[in-house]
Amino acid sequence: MMRNVVKCAMLDARTIRSYLKNMVFMLGLGVVLSLVMKSPTLVMTYMVVILMMVSTYPFAVSESNQMAPLYGSLPMKRWHLVAGRYLYALVMGILATAFSMVMMPLVTRLIVSPDAGDGTPFALLLLGLFLLVCALQYPIFFGLDYTKSKTFGMLPALVVFLGITLLPGLNKTLHLVDTHSLLSGDGAGGLWGLLLGFAAAVLVFYALSAYISFRLYNRRDL
Amino acid sequence: MDNILSVQGLSKHFKGFSLTDVSFSLPKGYIMGFIGPNGAGKTTTIKLMLNMLRRDAGSVSMLGMDSVVRETDIKQRLGVVMDQAFYVGEWRLTDVEKALKPFYTKWSGDTYANLLKRFDLDKAKKVKDLSRGMKMKLMIAAALSHQAELLILDEPTSGLDAVVRDELMDILLDFISDENKGVLFSTHITADLEKIADYITFISGGRVLMSDLKDDLMEKYLDVRGGLGTLNAEQRNALIGYKEHSVGFEGLVEKEKLALLPKDVVVQPCTLDELVIRFNLEGKKHDA
Numbered sequence: 429m430m431r432n433v434v435k436c437a438m439l440d441a442r443t444i445r446s447y448l449k450n451m452v453f454m455l456g457l458g459v460v461l462s463l464v465m466k467s468p469t470l471v472m473t474y475m476v477v478i479l480m481m482v483s484t485y486p487f488a489v490s491e492s493n494q495m496a497p498l499y500g501s502l503p504m505k506r507w508h509l510v511a512g513r514y515l516y517a518l519v520m521g522i523l524a525t526a527f528s529m530v531m532m533p534l535v536t537r538l539i540v541s542p543d544a545g546d547g548t549p550f551a552l553l554l555l556g557l558f559l560l561v562c563a564l565q566y567p568i569f570f571g572l573d574y575t576k577s578k579t580f581g582m583l584p585a586l587v588v589f590l591g592i593t594l595l596p597g598l599n600k601t602l603h604l605v606d607t608h609s610l611l612s613g614d615g616a617g618g619l620w621g622l623l624l625g626f627a628a629a630v631l632v633f634y635a636l637s638a639y640i641s642f643r644l645y646n647r648r649d650l
Numbered sequence: 651m652d653n654i655l656s657v658q659g660l661s662k663h664f665k666g667f668s669l670t671d672v673s674f675s676l677p678k679g680y681i682m683g684f685i686g687p688n689g690a691g692k693t694t695t696i697k698l699m700l701n702m703l704r705r706d707a708g709s710v711s712m713l714g715m716d717s718v719v720r721e722t723d724i725k726q727r728l729g730v731v732m733d734q735a736f737y738v739g740e741w742r743l744t745d746v747e748k749a750l751k752p753f754y755t756k757w758s759g760d761t762y763a764n765l766l767k768r769f770d771l772d773k774a775k776k777v778k779d780l781s782r783g784m785k786m787k788l789m790i791a792a793a794l795s796h797q798a799e800l801l802i803l804d805e806p807t808s809g810l811d812a813v814v815r816d817e818l819m820d821i822l823l824d825f826i827s828d829e830n831k832g833v834l835f836s837t838h839i840t841a842d843l844e845k846i847a848d849y850i851t852f853i854s855g856g857r858v859l860m861s862d863l864k865d866d867l868m869e870k871y872l873d874v875r876g877g878l879g880t881l882n883a884e885q886r887n888a889l890i891g892y893k894e895h896s897v898g899f900e901g902l903v904e905k906e907k908l909a910l911l912p913k914d915v916v917v918q919p920c921t922l923d924e925l926v927i928r929f930n931l932e933g934k935k936h937d938a
Binding site for chain 1: 697700701704721722723724725726728729730732734736739740741745748750752753754
């Protein structure tokens with residue numbers, strides 16, 4: 429059963445592979461932008477934006493190529509496809525996070541003091557936010573066809589980024605997060621505890637989202 | 651006779667259309683033509699068989715297994731060809747194999763390569779660059795490359811020229827030479843059925859109007875024509891797809907009911923086309 433889930437994740441990767449060629453340029457653009465803006469963390473946030481686009485590519489490509497009969501003819505259950513897509517998003521998130529964690533120190537060395545922090549906590553936070561957005565979006569895409577769901581699919585992402593934008597203001601008022609610690613990787617103030625708690629909450633939410641997606645997709649006529 | 655495919659009481663209701671109590675069976679070693687006019691429910695029936703649609707009632711058994719309970723086992727041995735290619739347009743034919751191969755335990759790369767060669771398909775080409783006939787052949791190559799025992803084709807010849815259609819029919823005849831296999835293909839082109847179908851199932855308005863051996867059907871019904879006013883009400887009711895025009899009437903009659911009709915009507919063997927037209931008319935009368 430798990431093998432079929434992995435096969436479905438690989439099928440998703442193959443489905444979008446030819447659409448990823450321009451990703452190389454977009455990744456390069458992210459690096460250039462962070463050098464120009466002298467902001468090492470821009471590599472990571474730019475990466476998350478690209479990831480959010482890429483995470484819905486399998487839905488878009490499968491609908492535009494009318495691939496429903498392929499999924500209907502392959503020897504797999506619907507839950508394999510759903511779980512495979514969540515696995516695909518998770519793997520994409522991890523790979524992108526790893527890339528940005530490699531690039532960020534390089535960018536940091538080019539533009540600021542070599543003593544700046546490694547930004548690992550920030551990268552992990554962004555990975556968690558990406559998975560959270562997927563968890564919010566995917567049930568919409570599994571429940572409706574791509575054309576209908578793309579209108580509402582970005583709403584969760586908008587809410588999350590609005591929250592991130594407002595967070596410094598909220599943080600200033602409520603002293604929620606020690607931003608310096610977050611960016612420098614300093615474990616003071618229970619930062620790692622906070623991140624672990626956030627990671628656990630995201631994973632639980634991710635799994636719940638997968639269950640909801642399966643229930644919606646299982647009822648759908650393809 | 652072992653049935654390779656058995657559909658019993660399949661039903662599905664949509665707004666504006668209902669598939670009602672569809673039942674038919676296909677024994678091993680035979681080809682069934684699933685025929686009906688556009689919008690009759692052929693594709694709906696096939697999608698229900700593949701669990702792409704949620705059925706309201708009924709059961710489907712393929713290769714001796716329930717299609718819901720043993721879905722993955724069945725699909726290992728099932729080949730599906732639809733009227734449109736369902737692969738990513740940007741995939742090359744080699745990418746199609748890479749995408750499908752992991753799912754099938756009996757995938758044969760050699761068979762796939764040989765079939766592409768036989769069908770004159772260039773591996774390096776992209777799916778989107780293939781003509782309609784080539785896409786059909788690609789889907790058949792993929793369906794045959796994992797040792798499928800049951801082929802289900804949904805309007806595979808629609809939009810194809812006569813040469814390609816003839817090629818496709820030859821491929822299916824080759825496939826069915828193994829008596830443990832079966833083919834169900836839906837079409838609205840009766841010429842294809844005349845060439846290769848052993849069984850015919852006719853569907854119209856979401857209902858199966860007949861399902862039997864093609865030869866038995868052709869023997870069972872006769873084409874009847876005559877002048878206006880020749881038949882009384884009882885005799886008209888005995889005809890299937892009764893239709894009047896300016897100079898007379900036409901319809902089908904079961905051989906055993908021929909004695910009911912006057913001696914001066916013109917009787918001749920019916921063609922498959924006539925069978926489909928008359929049953930379609932009869933189906934519309936029931937719907938009205």
